[in-house]
Amino acid sequence: MKTALLTHADCLGHVTPDGHPERVARLEHILHALEALDLNRVTAPMAADDDLLRIHPESHIREIRSNCPNEGYAQIDGDTFMSPGSVDAAYRAAGAVVRAVDMVLGGDAPNAFCAIRPPGHHAETDTAMGFCLFGNAALAAKHALDHHGLNRVAVVDFDVHHGNGTQDLLWDERRALVITSQQMPLWPGSGRVDETGAYETILNIPLAPGAGGAEMRSAYESQAFPRLRAFKPEFIIISAGFDAHQDDPLANLNWSTGDFAWVTAELCKIADEVCDGRIVSTLEGGYDLNALADATRAHVEELMKAAR
Ligand SMILES: [Zn+2]
Secondary structure (H helix, E strand, O other): OEEEEEOOHHOOOOOOOOOOOOOOOHHHHHHHHHHHHEEEEOOOOOOOOHHOOOOOOHHHHHHHHHHHOOOOOEEEOHHHHHOOOOHHHHHHHHHHHHHHHHHHHHHOOEEEEEEEOOOOOOOOOOOOEEOOOOHHHHHHHHHHHHOOOOOEEEEOOOOOOOOHHHHOOOOOOOOOOEEEEEEEOOOOOOOOOOOOOOOEEEEEEEEEEEEEHHOOOHHHHHHHHHHHHHHOOEEEEEEEEOOOOOOOOOOOOOOOHHHHHHHHHHHHHHHHHHOOEEEEEEOOOOOOHHHHHHHHHHHHHHHHHOOO
Protein backbone atom coordinates (compact mmCIF):
# COMPACT_ATOMS: atom_id res chain seq x y z
CA MET A 1 0.00 0.00 0.00
CA LYS A 2 1.08 3.52 -0.75
CA THR A 3 1.67 6.41 1.63
CA ALA A 4 -1.38 8.68 1.58
CA LEU A 5 -1.07 12.38 0.79
CA LEU A 6 -3.98 14.45 2.05
CA THR A 7 -4.48 18.01 0.91
CA HIS A 8 -7.11 20.36 -0.53
CA ALA A 9 -7.06 23.42 -2.79
CA ASP A 10 -8.93 25.30 -0.02
CA CYS A 11 -5.66 25.30 1.95
CA LEU A 12 -4.30 27.65 -0.73
CA GLY A 13 -7.25 29.97 -0.10
CA HIS A 14 -5.93 31.00 3.33
CA VAL A 15 -4.10 34.18 2.33
CA THR A 16 -1.82 36.24 4.57
CA PRO A 17 -0.59 39.83 4.06
CA ASP A 18 2.41 40.52 1.82
CA GLY A 19 5.67 39.65 3.51
CA HIS A 20 4.06 37.20 5.96
CA PRO A 21 6.20 34.05 6.22
CA GLU A 22 3.26 31.60 6.47
CA ARG A 23 2.15 32.14 2.88
CA VAL A 24 0.35 30.36 0.08
CA ALA A 25 3.63 29.74 -1.79
CA ARG A 26 4.75 27.36 0.98
CA LEU A 27 2.12 24.80 0.11
CA GLU A 28 2.51 25.40 -3.62
CA HIS A 29 6.23 24.60 -3.36
CA ILE A 30 5.54 21.48 -1.32
CA LEU A 31 2.90 20.16 -3.72
CA HIS A 32 5.25 20.76 -6.62
CA ALA A 33 8.05 18.90 -4.84
CA LEU A 34 5.75 15.93 -4.19
CA GLU A 35 4.28 15.90 -7.70
CA ALA A 36 6.42 13.09 -9.08
CA LEU A 37 6.06 10.79 -6.07
CA ASP A 38 3.90 7.68 -6.24
CA LEU A 39 1.44 8.54 -3.47
CA ASN A 40 -2.18 7.75 -2.73
CA ARG A 41 -3.61 11.24 -3.25
CA VAL A 42 -6.66 11.96 -1.14
CA THR A 43 -8.86 15.06 -1.13
CA ALA A 44 -9.18 16.28 2.43
CA PRO A 45 -12.74 16.61 3.72
CA MET A 46 -13.81 19.41 6.03
CA ALA A 47 -13.70 18.56 9.70
CA ALA A 48 -17.04 18.37 11.45
CA ASP A 49 -17.60 20.67 14.42
CA ASP A 50 -17.93 17.49 16.50
CA ASP A 51 -14.31 16.70 15.58
CA LEU A 52 -13.11 20.16 16.61
CA LEU A 53 -15.07 19.93 19.86
CA ARG A 54 -12.72 17.13 20.93
CA ILE A 55 -10.08 19.81 21.50
CA HIS A 56 -11.70 23.26 21.46
CA PRO A 57 -14.73 24.72 23.26
CA GLU A 58 -17.62 25.83 21.08
CA SER A 59 -16.75 29.45 21.88
CA HIS A 60 -13.36 29.10 20.15
CA ILE A 61 -14.88 27.58 17.02
CA ARG A 62 -17.51 30.33 16.97
CA GLU A 63 -14.87 33.00 17.40
CA ILE A 64 -12.77 31.68 14.51
CA ARG A 65 -15.84 31.63 12.27
CA SER A 66 -16.96 35.11 13.30
CA ASN A 67 -13.47 36.63 12.95
CA CYS A 68 -13.24 35.55 9.32
CA PRO A 69 -13.41 38.70 7.15
CA ASN A 70 -15.56 39.05 4.03
CA GLU A 71 -12.68 40.83 2.33
CA GLY A 72 -9.11 41.79 3.16
CA TYR A 73 -7.61 40.49 6.37
CA ALA A 74 -8.57 40.11 10.00
CA GLN A 75 -5.70 40.21 12.48
CA ILE A 76 -6.13 37.68 15.28
CA ASP A 77 -2.92 38.42 17.17
CA GLY A 78 0.51 39.92 16.46
CA ASP A 79 1.28 37.46 13.70
CA THR A 80 -1.91 35.49 13.01
CA PHE A 81 -4.21 36.63 10.22
CA MET A 82 -7.37 35.41 8.53
CA SER A 83 -8.62 36.04 4.99
CA PRO A 84 -12.03 35.16 3.52
CA GLY A 85 -10.78 31.63 2.73
CA SER A 86 -9.28 30.92 6.13
CA VAL A 87 -12.21 29.13 7.76
CA ASP A 88 -12.51 26.67 4.88
CA ALA A 89 -8.72 26.14 4.92
CA ALA A 90 -8.71 25.51 8.67
CA TYR A 91 -11.61 23.06 8.40
CA ARG A 92 -9.82 21.24 5.55
CA ALA A 93 -6.58 21.11 7.57
CA ALA A 94 -8.37 19.61 10.56
CA GLY A 95 -10.41 17.36 8.28
CA ALA A 96 -7.24 16.10 6.62
CA VAL A 97 -5.75 14.85 9.87
CA VAL A 98 -9.03 13.23 10.94
CA ARG A 99 -9.34 11.43 7.60
CA ALA A 100 -5.65 10.46 7.70
CA VAL A 101 -6.13 8.90 11.13
CA ASP A 102 -9.20 7.03 9.87
CA MET A 103 -7.27 5.74 6.85
CA VAL A 104 -4.22 4.57 8.76
CA LEU A 105 -6.14 3.05 11.67
CA GLY A 106 -8.67 1.56 9.27
CA GLY A 107 -5.96 -0.19 7.27
CA ASP A 108 -6.51 1.91 4.14
CA ALA A 109 -3.02 3.43 4.23
CA PRO A 110 0.18 2.36 6.00
CA ASN A 111 1.04 5.97 6.85
CA ALA A 112 0.03 9.44 5.69
CA PHE A 113 1.22 13.01 5.25
CA CYS A 114 -1.16 15.97 5.48
CA ALA A 115 0.02 18.86 3.29
CA ILE A 116 -2.14 21.49 4.88
CA ARG A 117 -2.23 25.04 6.15
CA PRO A 118 -2.92 26.84 8.39
CA PRO A 119 -0.65 24.84 10.69
CA GLY A 120 -1.87 23.86 14.14
CA HIS A 121 0.64 23.26 16.91
CA HIS A 122 0.47 26.75 18.47
CA ALA A 123 -3.35 26.85 18.76
CA GLU A 124 -4.28 26.46 22.42
CA THR A 125 -7.62 25.39 23.87
CA ASP A 126 -9.32 28.74 23.30
CA THR A 127 -6.57 30.80 21.68
CA ALA A 128 -5.52 30.99 18.04
CA MET A 129 -1.89 32.06 17.82
CA GLY A 130 1.36 31.72 15.89
CA PHE A 131 -0.30 31.33 12.45
CA CYS A 132 -2.48 28.50 13.89
CA LEU A 133 -6.28 28.40 14.25
CA PHE A 134 -7.12 24.79 15.26
CA GLY A 135 -4.83 22.25 16.97
CA ASN A 136 -4.51 19.71 14.16
CA ALA A 137 -1.97 17.35 15.76
CA ALA A 138 -3.78 17.25 19.11
CA LEU A 139 -7.03 16.63 17.23
CA ALA A 140 -5.43 13.65 15.49
CA ALA A 141 -4.41 12.30 18.89
CA LYS A 142 -7.85 12.78 20.47
CA HIS A 143 -9.60 11.32 17.44
CA ALA A 144 -7.40 8.21 17.60
CA LEU A 145 -8.06 7.85 21.33
CA ASP A 146 -11.74 8.76 21.60
CA HIS A 147 -13.14 7.72 18.23
CA HIS A 148 -10.95 4.70 17.51
CA GLY A 149 -10.60 3.60 21.12
CA LEU A 150 -6.82 3.49 21.30
CA ASN A 151 -5.17 3.59 24.72
CA ARG A 152 -1.80 5.13 23.91
CA VAL A 153 -0.79 7.58 21.18
CA ALA A 154 2.33 9.69 20.79
CA VAL A 155 2.88 13.07 19.18
CA VAL A 156 6.42 13.93 18.08
CA ASP A 157 6.91 17.60 17.17
CA PHE A 158 10.23 18.54 15.54
CA ASP A 159 9.19 22.05 14.46
CA VAL A 160 11.79 24.59 15.61
CA HIS A 161 9.18 26.37 17.74
CA HIS A 162 7.67 24.85 20.85
CA GLY A 163 4.39 23.04 20.24
CA ASN A 164 2.71 25.00 23.02
CA GLY A 165 -0.75 24.40 21.63
CA THR A 166 -0.36 20.63 21.42
CA GLN A 167 1.12 20.68 24.91
CA ASP A 168 -1.82 22.74 26.21
CA LEU A 169 -4.46 20.59 24.51
CA LEU A 170 -2.92 17.32 25.73
CA TRP A 171 -1.59 18.57 29.09
CA ASP A 172 -3.91 16.39 31.15
CA GLU A 173 -4.31 13.54 28.66
CA ARG A 174 -2.55 10.59 30.28
CA ARG A 175 -3.05 8.44 27.15
CA ALA A 176 -0.95 10.78 24.97
CA LEU A 177 2.82 11.09 25.09
CA VAL A 178 3.95 14.45 23.68
CA ILE A 179 7.59 14.83 22.68
CA THR A 180 8.56 18.24 21.36
CA SER A 181 12.00 19.60 20.48
CA GLN A 182 12.51 23.31 20.00
CA GLN A 183 15.11 26.01 19.86
CA MET A 184 15.29 27.77 23.20
CA PRO A 185 15.20 30.68 23.69
CA LEU A 186 12.75 31.37 20.89
CA TRP A 187 9.11 32.39 20.50
CA PRO A 188 6.70 31.41 22.11
CA GLY A 189 9.04 31.03 25.09
CA SER A 190 7.52 27.88 26.59
CA GLY A 191 8.92 24.34 26.32
CA ARG A 192 11.20 24.08 29.34
CA VAL A 193 12.19 20.63 30.59
CA ASP A 194 10.11 21.11 33.74
CA GLU A 195 6.89 21.38 31.69
CA THR A 196 5.94 17.72 31.95
CA GLY A 197 2.12 17.68 31.98
CA ALA A 198 -0.40 16.60 34.61
CA TYR A 199 0.67 12.95 34.26
CA GLU A 200 4.33 13.26 33.25
CA THR A 201 3.44 12.51 29.64
CA ILE A 202 5.12 15.57 28.11
CA LEU A 203 8.81 15.57 27.21
CA ASN A 204 10.29 18.91 26.22
CA ILE A 205 13.68 18.90 24.50
CA PRO A 206 15.14 22.41 24.26
CA LEU A 207 18.00 22.86 21.78
CA ALA A 208 20.43 25.76 21.94
CA PRO A 209 20.58 28.30 19.11
CA GLY A 210 23.07 27.07 16.54
CA ALA A 211 22.48 23.40 17.29
CA GLY A 212 22.85 21.26 14.20
CA GLY A 213 22.20 17.69 13.16
CA ALA A 214 24.69 16.15 15.58
CA GLU A 215 23.10 17.81 18.61
CA MET A 216 19.61 16.94 17.37
CA ARG A 217 20.48 13.29 16.73
CA SER A 218 22.10 12.94 20.11
CA ALA A 219 19.07 14.50 21.87
CA TYR A 220 16.62 12.29 20.03
CA GLU A 221 18.71 9.15 20.58
CA SER A 222 19.20 9.77 24.29
CA GLN A 223 15.77 11.22 25.19
CA ALA A 224 13.04 11.03 22.57
CA PHE A 225 13.50 7.52 21.19
CA PRO A 226 13.91 5.67 24.53
CA ARG A 227 10.83 7.45 25.89
CA LEU A 228 8.85 6.60 22.78
CA ARG A 229 9.86 2.93 22.88
CA ALA A 230 9.03 2.70 26.59
CA PHE A 231 5.58 4.25 26.09
CA LYS A 232 4.78 1.78 23.27
CA PRO A 233 2.25 3.98 21.45
CA GLU A 234 -0.33 2.26 19.28
CA PHE A 235 -0.12 5.14 16.83
CA ILE A 236 2.35 8.00 16.17
CA ILE A 237 1.53 11.52 15.01
CA ILE A 238 4.30 13.76 13.70
CA SER A 239 4.06 17.55 13.85
CA ALA A 240 6.35 18.08 10.88
CA GLY A 241 7.74 21.58 10.92
CA PHE A 242 10.78 22.17 8.75
CA ASP A 243 11.92 25.49 10.21
CA ALA A 244 14.85 23.93 12.10
CA HIS A 245 16.49 23.82 8.66
CA GLN A 246 19.77 25.71 8.39
CA ASP A 247 18.31 27.93 5.63
CA ASP A 248 15.18 28.91 7.56
CA PRO A 249 14.84 32.66 8.20
CA LEU A 250 12.74 32.43 11.39
CA ALA A 251 15.10 30.52 13.69
CA ASN A 252 18.71 29.50 14.27
CA LEU A 253 19.00 25.75 14.25
CA ASN A 254 21.18 24.13 11.60
CA TRP A 255 19.52 20.90 10.56
CA SER A 256 20.16 19.70 7.03
CA THR A 257 17.61 18.12 4.73
CA GLY A 258 19.33 14.81 5.55
CA ASP A 259 18.66 15.37 9.24
CA PHE A 260 14.91 15.56 8.57
CA ALA A 261 15.18 12.32 6.58
CA TRP A 262 17.10 10.73 9.46
CA VAL A 263 14.62 11.65 12.19
CA THR A 264 11.74 10.50 9.98
CA ALA A 265 13.42 7.16 9.22
CA GLU A 266 14.11 6.59 12.93
CA LEU A 267 10.50 7.36 13.81
CA CYS A 268 9.35 4.94 11.08
CA LYS A 269 11.65 2.30 12.56
CA ILE A 270 10.14 2.76 16.02
CA ALA A 271 6.63 2.77 14.56
CA ASP A 272 7.43 -0.55 12.89
CA GLU A 273 8.54 -1.95 16.25
CA VAL A 274 5.65 -0.75 18.36
CA CYS A 275 2.60 0.04 16.21
CA ASP A 276 2.78 -1.73 12.89
CA GLY A 277 4.29 1.37 11.25
CA ARG A 278 1.20 3.51 11.79
CA ILE A 279 2.13 7.19 11.42
CA VAL A 280 0.20 10.30 10.45
CA SER A 281 2.37 13.35 9.81
CA THR A 282 1.00 16.86 9.49
CA LEU A 283 2.69 19.99 8.20
CA GLU A 284 3.56 22.73 10.67
CA GLY A 285 6.21 25.41 9.90
CA GLY A 286 9.09 25.88 7.46
CA TYR A 287 9.64 29.26 5.81
CA ASP A 288 12.48 29.04 3.30
CA LEU A 289 10.56 27.86 0.26
CA ASN A 290 13.33 25.69 -1.23
CA ALA A 291 14.47 24.21 2.08
CA LEU A 292 10.83 23.55 2.98
CA ALA A 293 10.14 21.77 -0.31
CA ASP A 294 13.34 19.69 -0.15
CA ALA A 295 12.93 18.70 3.50
CA THR A 296 9.24 17.86 3.06
CA ARG A 297 10.05 15.68 0.08
CA ALA A 298 12.80 13.91 2.05
CA HIS A 299 10.33 13.39 4.92
CA VAL A 300 7.63 11.96 2.66
CA GLU A 301 10.14 9.73 0.85
CA GLU A 302 11.07 8.14 4.18
CA LEU A 303 7.39 7.52 4.94
CA MET A 304 7.12 5.90 1.50
CA LYS A 305 10.15 3.66 2.14
CA ALA A 306 8.53 2.49 5.37
CA ALA A 307 5.15 1.86 3.73
CA ARG A 308 4.16 -1.65 2.85
ZN1 LIG B 1 7.75 26.69 13.66
